[in-house]
Amino acid sequence: MPPLTINSEEELVLLLKQQSREAFDYLYANYSAALFGVISRIITDEQTAEDVLQESFVKIWKHIDQYSEAKGRIFTWMINVARNTAIDKTRSRGEVMKGKISKDENIVNILGDRSGREMNTDGIGLKNMIAGMKEEHGVILNLTYFNGYTIEETANKLDLPVGTVKTRMRSAIKILRAYFLADKN
C-alpha cells in the first residue's frame, strides 16, 4: 500500500475520526516523540513515562470526537492531553511541589534534564535562551506547563495577582517565540 500523504492537520483529524490503522501510523510517526518528550519532562521514571504515552494515545483516540477545530490545533489539544495525563500521574503518587523553586530548577525543568538524560543537540542554544529568561517568568512556565498549575493556583502559590501571572507567562512565551519563530513576529 502506498504511504499516506497528509497535507494538513484537517486531513489528519478526518482520518483520526475514522480510527484507521493508517491514521494511527501517521499520528505515531509524527507526534509520538514530541509527546514523549514533554511527558519525560514531567515523569522521570522511564517505564511510567511509557505508560503515560500509551494512556495519552488511548485518550486521544477515544475522545477524538471531543476535539474540534474551534478549539485550536490538534497538536495543542494532544499535547495538553499528554501533559495532563502525566501531571495526574505525579499527583496520584503524592508528589508535591516543593516550597521554593530555585532558578536552576527552572532551567532544568524547562529543559527537562532532571534525570540526566542526553540533551537534545539543539539544547545548547535553547539553554542559553532559557537562561536569559528572567526567573520570575521562568517560574510561571515551570509551574503551569510542567506542573499543571492553573493561573489561580500559580497566583496563590506566588502571592501574585492573577493579572501579573498572565503577563509574566506571556513574557516567558515571548522569549520562546522569539527563539523559535525567528523571522516571524
Place this chain on the structure above:
Amino acid sequence: MNTQEYIESGILEAYVLDTLPTAERLQVAQDIAKYPELAAEVAAIEETMFRFATSQARTPKPDLKEKVWNALQHESGRKSRVVDFTSPQVSNGRSSIRLAASWILLAGSVAANIWMFTRVSSTNKEAELLKERLNLVQNRQDSLSNGLSAYSEQMNLLADTTMNTVVMRSMKPEAAMFGILFIKKGTGDMYLSLHGMPTPPPGKQYQLWVIKDGKPVDMGILPKDMTTAKLRKMQGTTGGQAFAISLEKEGGSPVPTMDQIFVLGKV
C-alpha cells in the same frame, strides 16, 4: 474591544496552555472566533509551543508502538458497533414495536378529534376551529404514514443480503443524529436516509463525501427535503474507506469544511 490590550494581558497564552477556568476558557474561545487578530496571535503561540515540544522530542523505544496499537484496539473493541435503530420485530416481515405504537397514537388522536367534532355546537366559529384541527391531524397522519413507509422500506433494505450498509454517526455530541447508506453489492447503487439531522439554514446544504485513499471525494449535494427519514437514491460508487456528510454553502464545496462534518462512518 481593544484587541491589542487583550493580547498584551497574556490571556491567550493562558488559554493555549490550558490554564484557564472553564467559564473564562469558553469566553476566550468565543472572542478568538470573533476577532481575527486574536486568532492570528493564538496561531503564533500554538506554533511556538509546537516547536518547543518538538525541540525536546524523545523517540520512544520501538516496541512501544505495537503495544500502544493493541491498547487502542482493546478500547475500540469495547465500543458498541450496533446500529441504534428500531430493531425490526419481524413477524410477518413488517411491523416493529415502535411502528405499532405510532399507529396506536395516531389512531387515538384521530378518534379523539372525530369525537370532539361530533359534539360541536352549531356556531360557525367553533366549526371553523375544529375543521382546522382536523386538517392538522390529517397532515400529521400523512407525514406519519410517509415516515412509516420510509421506515419499513429501510427495514427491508437492512434485511437484504445483497446490500451493504454504512452507518454514519453523529460528530456533534449534542445531536443524536445519523445517516444510513445502503450500497448494492457489485453495482454500487446507493440509497441514503438521514435521521435526526437539523434542517440546513438558508444558504446552506448538506453534501455527501466518500473518503478514498485518504482524500474526500464529492458524492453530491443533498436536496433540502432530505431531512426526513426518506430514502433517496444517490450517485453510486464502489470502494472507499468512509463516508461523511458536511454542511456547506449552497452549491456545495470542492473540499469538506472540517468542523461542519455532521456525521461520519467507516465502511
